[in-house]
Amino acid sequence: MPLSDTRLRTLTPQDKPYRMSDGGGLFVQVAPSGSRLWRMAYRYDGKQKLLAFGAYPAISLARARELRAEAKSLLAEGIDPGAHAKAEKAAQAAITEHTFDRIAAELVEKLRKEGKADVTLTKKQWLLDMASAGFGDRPITAITAADILATLRKVEAKGNYESAKRLRSTIGQVFRYAIATARAENDPTYGLRGALIAPKVSHMAAITDWDGFGDLIRAIWDYEGGSPSTRAALKLMALLYTRPGELRLALWEEFNLDEGIWTIPAARTKMRREHTKPLPRLAVEMLRTLQSETGSNYRAFPSSIARDKPISENTLNQALRRMGFDKHEHTSHGFRASASSLLNESGLWNADAIEAELGHVGADEVRRAYHRAHYWDERVKMTDWWSDEITRFVKPWPHP
Template identity: 50%
Template sequence: MRTPTMPLSDIKIRNLKSGDKAYKVSDFEGLFILIKVSGAKSWRFKYRIDGKEKLLVIGDYPAVTLAKARLARDAAKALLANCVDPNEAKQEDRRIRLEANGQTFEKISDAFLAKQRKEGKSAATLSKTEYHLKLANQDFGRRPITEITAPMILKTLRKVEAKGNYETAHRLRARIGSVFRYAVASGIAEADPTYALRDALIRPTRVHRAAIIDPTALGQLLAQIDDFKGQATTRIGLKLLAILAQRPGEIRNAVWSEFDLQERVWSIPAAKMKMRRDHNVPLPDQAIALLDELKLMNNKSEYLFPSLRTWTRPMSENTLNAALRRLGYSGEEMTAHGFRASFSTLANESGLWNPDAIERALAHVEKNEVRRAYARGEHWEERVKLADWWADQLSGFVRAIDV
């Protein structure tokens, strides 16, 4: 290290030459200039805080002149006098500037959500995404996205894991990753740090939704639903779940404009479907009768099943499962989603129906792209017969209980 006996001057700095190794030349009061092997010259300020020695990088010469470097040192010393770390103050200033430019995680996640809305993502998908991103924003939403590291994200994920919510932790990692990939595509970030966390989380045990697939047991459940003492709309909702075998969210969010009772069809738009495809559901006699009954109860709301608090919103997503619990069925015995498994299992076991027709009735999409290309038909005529058969089967299960 070369140490001059006098403070630096511009002439001395200009005459400093690079060598085989980087070296530093002091000015005074902790300020020095680092001469790199490349010949670049960088101002640094050495200081101590909380008993630790630290360095503040001020900037490169000649963009940062000697006079500016000394002013920066004096400003850093003033911060130290107030027990403020100059490096932390510098990072906070940068965060404020980046936040003003809209480059924080929170603002980029808002832009990502706006993009999803324009793409027509379902209300359920948007709600879950908003929930997960809210968890992330609580911890690092105000940070510039370029400053967020994998350990920071892991700390947030570990808090979710600590509550035993392993599946939520995995979904949260995926949603945070989606925001980062959006930022990369937008030229704001350079990489997705969640990629490094793929194997860092506890893998959740996959548990299939509970379902009753025994005809006698299913008949007993349906008989209990007929005698349900709660809201009549909840009883009808459970019965329609069983008859139509659609997802609970699709039943819950159904609106009257989607139903053509004369043509006996329920047309669900792609925006509401998990697989993002329009889906038509044939309506058997039993479903038509329930819809007629429901129509008499509901003359204000666009929803078939409006919330008890306001008819401008659908019923809570917990209502149907809660009703099953009131009937004495635990989550390990039966769920609202389980009616789909009941239909799928018993329809396939009957051997009467094309498996593709059953899959289309459930709005499943063939994963094999080649096979999907050859299975373009909706199997509509067969699905109409299948719907009538299934509704009659359910009625028969209940009659068998009464015998």
């Protein structure tokens, strides 16, 4: 017997769920809690299936019958109404949930959990914010190559060719993540690779001859500006030639000054693997002196403005500017090029040992392990030699 609104309103719960049929596969299921849920039983491809239409009275009897009729119409066309409903739900989710901003936020969180450095995540978020201004609230499947190009052109129009290139790459990363998580089918940035103005390749400015490097060392050791952290960091950059971020963000717990070893954690290295560096005696002396001044802070190189933050790379570069070295002559990152050039020029050291000390990684894992183990003794001797070469430029013996 078909149901009626009067009958539906008078249905009472029992100890177990029970069904009341309206015919044509449509029924209401009464739960022990008293809820009345519309369901439709049907067969598709030889299998018994169920459709859920919602709860009565939110879904009225008349509306439930309309939904039954729509489902039967789909079945008549050979379409599974359950699969059809899921597809519609997914399409709606793509409009309301799967926006570029939401997927980008997921990607950034994924990278954070994978241990990407904070500075890397900050740069990526900066780029994503530019993309967000153009199409962040739109469904990712509705964003076209033309939409992305319009955003890239705005960056390019300001002469920021490198930023435009990186922005295209970052937007593409979001699309590829969406494809991997079944929320997009293609990456529109693929076809934009030749559309942007190619930025000029520029290398980090560095002094790579001994005479010029000697002038730089003397200026650093004579420098009396800045904080103790800044002065010590500049000297240690010259001695250890690490990447600026590896040194600036160092924590005291990473240093074993008794053994003369510094272990840089994987999260802070460019290659995302732990890098152990031998410390020459002069570096150990400098660190002990600095620790007596900043040792109460967990950071080895705290900012003088905000003690819970490290000094910035701009602080180091500004100090070099004050010494008279402009940005086209030498930067804090340039110490790596200086050391690489002069160590190789000396002819005293195996090129692979130099690469291992710089923290560079070959493509072969066996070669990578060989670098770390076999060249350690040579790297220790090399760092001592490099320290002695630096001290030749400063008379008397340079104390921290």
